[in-house]
Amino acid sequence: MSSIFHRISVRKFEDKPVSREQIMDILRAGMQAPSACNQQPWEFYVVSDREKIKALSQASPYAGCAAGAPVVIIPVYRKEGLTAPELGEIDMAIAQENIWLRTDELGLGGVWLAVAPERDRMDNVRRILDLPENVEAFSMFPLGYPAESRPQQDRFHEDRIHWVS
Secondary structure, three states, X not given: OHHHHOOOEOOOEOOOOOOHHHHXXXXXXXXXXXXXXXXXXXXXXXXXXXXXXXXXXXXXOOOHHHHHOOEEEEEEEEOOOOOOHHHHHHHHHHHHHHHHHHHHHOOOEEOOEEOOOOHHHHHHHHHHHXXXXXXXXXXXXXXXXXXXXXXXXXXXOHHHOOOOO
């Protein structure tokens, strides 16, 4: 639970590799997410190739920070064989949050960069990674050892709670 109150968006990274074991641990957390009808629509592309990361950093107007990350995880979701395809992106959001929280628990940092539902961003990622037609890019998650630190802001607003008895 502490990661919920500690996690921040990290956009600057140390020049230090993330181990395969750490990445597998992070992806294991992502795959533990609940999903509609247990459809588990996710697949993950782990990008460490510097040229591909540079291209991904230009796939969206907000992705520039990815260029300095040692690794970028690209969660994608399958379009076929899903029981509740209209809920696939919600399933992906839950998996992405698990990935982020586990990343923080491991002393790493990252930032969730939206790709879906923006068609141009989705198409850019598809082209850069040569994704198969049966999947759609959901997000980009550059991660690594944080080169920045700050406290998480308190987002609790009691006036947004409405009790119905």
